[in-house]
Amino acid sequence: MFSLVRFGAVFSKINMSTVYLIIPLVCLTASIICGLFGKAIGRRGAHSIAVSGVALAFVLSLVVYADVQDGNLANQTLYIWAISGGIPFQIGFLIDQLSVTMMVIVTFVSLAVHIYTIGYMADDPGYQRFFCYISLFTFSMLMLVMSNNFLQLFFGWEAVGLVSYLLIGFWFERDAAIFANMKAFLVNRIGDLGFLLGIAAILYVFGSSDYAAVFASAPFVKEATVISPFGEWQWITVICLLLFMGAMGKSAQVPLHVWLPDSMEGPTPISALIHAATMVTAGIFMVARMSPLFEFSETALSVVLVIGATTAIFMALIGLVQNDIKRVVAYSTLSQLGYMTVALGASAYEIAIFHLGTHAFFKALLFLGAGSVIIAMHHEQDMRKMGGLRTIMPITYITCAVGALALAGIPPFAGFFSKDAIIEAVHHSEIWGAQYAYIAVLLGVFVTAFYAFRLLFMTFHGRNRSGTDIIKHLHESPNVVILPLVALAIPSVFAGFIFFGPVVVGDYFGDSIFIIRYHDVTQKIAEGFNGKTGLALVLAAIWHGLFTWPFWLAVSGAVGAWYCYCKNTALPAKIASASGPIYRILDNKYGFDDFYQAVFTKSTVAFGKLLSKHIDAGLIDGTLVNGTANTISGFSAILRHIQTGYTYHYAFVMIIGLFGLITVFVWL
């Protein structure tokens, strides 16, 4: 489609690498201006600068997209910051189909969220700070996806983590927000430790931090092994597992998923941008980027598959029992990230990125829709107090319905194509764990449809259950809020069938993703379409979809939700009390939080206190630091008495000194 964007030709005169550089830097500049000069430029100034910065980044990303479609890939190092131990620390860009896709997704969603923020945060005292952070986020995310080496990847990885931390705790006077951002930071530390070790292992094994060099030599080191306390392992498996640990933290996979639901304490635009559409998918992107490594380790792929499948089904189940509108969407995000991870495990990297893209649109849409509802309800987030908003907020309703349909995977909405492709891919996969994953993702379809429509029905249908005060003031949200919703609804409808052909059947990603032939499940899906192209292919896919399990599971999930929440509204409570322990387990989120809190947090804090009291205060401060200081000042107090003030003493000391030196140097 973007081959139509021919204005890329205008830029051909300008060096493309300048354009690459401008894209992240314009966001950084906007962030710096909003952050340091926020007071001076005021609220209008802040949002004008931030929005125009990210808009420029988006337009330029489209230019680069068009350029890449014309076959102009780039891998260039711009700047070497330092060379240490022979390893250059460089800043460089790898522009190929994968990174440019991410750039467009990131800048587009970011632009939508920037505009939305103008309305959502209108009354917030930290307005400029907020724009500073989200522009910084866009910069960091772009550095992450555009990187051509592991160190810059790590920089971007940590920078987005930092901004996530800052934004979850944006309302820092709320205890819950501070708890949540601390939690997110700490949980991510665990993942990042693995990630850092993975990068260290890559430096050790490959002796390079450059993607191209590492990927090129991956086939030659696949046999290399390392002896560890846990037996002999392939190096490449160790590396992939460690890198995936990072992805598990960032993309919130079980058991490191606990931070994501809590991150909903941040403002809603952030939940949409960072904790749904872009940052949490960094892990997915990273694994897809590392496909030349993961492909050589079937063990790692199986782990990825199983973790993803577990996340996909079990997190979706929790979504069934949540009443906070944002938390439903948050658990949905966890589940959908699980789907993407499953696709990675099945070696269907391009489908994972496909789902990443469609998910970015419809999940950002759902979050922003939820945000629109929340503003209207005066920051009430409990769905039990909503209902009947359909007529009051028609545009929000329609766009949310689009989001829910896409999420549930009803054709022809975007989610259908990408999710169906994932399920098909797992079906074709033959690696260990694929059976389990297949069942998990199938069941997940039903659950997803159920909670998606539950949300829709509870919020927009039925009668309003809030107090009478609020209902009088209810009205549709302002245009700056509606506009992004519409802007996101469009790709949530169309992105699926536009990109299904190129991604699944065609060669959309080119050489940016590497798949070993016998892993290539996408190829097998493509073969099922007998070379159809264009509209015929899309229709064939929909037609095919109508006769498979996922479609009917989705439909029955939606119908079930309608029955429970529109028809027989007393039923859910009955089911809850009848299912007893199962409901409680779901309500407690399987007890992960309690377990971590009791085991890890308590013991770590206790250990820290122990060290602080005995080692730090006792040994280091008491004996070493103060001890040394006391000794020296004691010594000083004695020595100062040498200075008696009598001239003859001074002269005497001089003479003694002279004789001392003579004795040493002349006599001896």
Added chain:
Amino acid sequence: MTLQSLQTALALPEIFVAAMASAILILGLFINKDRNDIVCFWLSVFTLIATCVLIISDFATQTAFAFNGLFVDDPMGDLLKVAICLLSATIFIYSRQYNQDRNIFSNEYYVLGLFAVCGMMVMASANHLLTLYLGLELMSLCLYSMIAFFRDDKLAVEAAMKYFVLGALASSILLYGMSLLYGLTGALELAVISSVVSNLGKDNLALALAVVFIVVALAFKIGAVPFHMWIPDVYHGAPTSTTAFISAAPKIAAFALIMRLLVGGLEDLHVQWQQMLIILALLSVAVGNIIAIAQDNLKRMLAYSTISHMGFFLFGILSGSAAGYSASLFYILIYATMSCAAFGLILYLSTKDFESDQLNDLKGLSKRSPWTALLFLILMFSMAGVPPTAGFFAKLSVIQALIDANLAWVAVVAVVLAVIGAYYYLRIIKLIYFDAPQTIPEADAPIAVQSDSKIVLAINVIIIIAILPWIGTLITLCNRVIKQFVY
């Protein structure tokens, strides 16, 4: 012998300073009493700056001799002379208000200062034991009287007396060493001494004795332990303006003295004096830093700080390489600048009835005068050797020289002692920024100092010590002048 063959033009700066000093002295008698002092003051400052211009306009590129080998004009000497004049002029400017407040703002004070400068310049250019001694005595005698300028003040008179007696003792030791040297070599000119010494051999006992005497006298002049006893009393007792004067330029002259005598004349005995200097330097750094901790008078604390800095400065010299001498030169220039600024700040804070020389007087300065507090902060960081200030680079270059001379153990001890020294510098920052101000009224009075002093002080601290645009140039310059001197 004609006047031409004396090459007097080479000594033009010294002649100019001496002539101006005499002229100002006489002028002081003829100008109206109430304008007399200020005119003489500005004339003195003008003299120093004009001397700088004179030297820079004819900056030596070669080594040239005058007065039949008594006097030498070389790049090192010129660099040192420029530094001496600039620092002295700076201190004159700092001390104006202080001296006016205390009725010692007279033309005699500045004339004595100019003569001292003249003596230092002669030392910087001496090529002969006699010239060296002459310069040294000219400087010392002027300093004695400048210290005693508070003639009714017990402490000042006592300090001057002590310095005079001990200085006389040190001079006699130096003369004894010199006479031994003369007896052994039959020469007074340093270049000749150098060549004779290399023929005499290293095991000559009498020569060793001469070296010991000379090193002891030099150690006294720079205040290395155990010949440092005069420093705390003199720094404490003298008027702060004089202390500032003593603490800066004479150190540079002392560098010249050491370079001319030990390196120029006795480099073949390097092994011997290296050993002695290691002992003296380590003792100085240790004693200086440790006793400074126990001081509660700022001037006394800075006196001990000087002792430790002199130890550091000796590390470069004792490395015995061109790089080491260059590091020492760099160190002494930076140190003199820092010291000049430190006393400048004390002068800046003192008022008519308030010396502001107790550590407690600095309490809560950050609230009283944030700008002065910032200057103190920078200065103390620099003295402690915290990067990226000038003091850090000075210490770094000296320690680099030590390591290159295979004296890593000395470097390790030096660094440990420098860390101990950091304590008392940081304590000042703590007093300034974290303690509540004193309640005595003098410590609360507004700071009233002329703007010329303020500007010079700001340049001194901010540009010279904190922001270092010139540092590469200075290091190159040091290396170049030392190379010219050594070869």
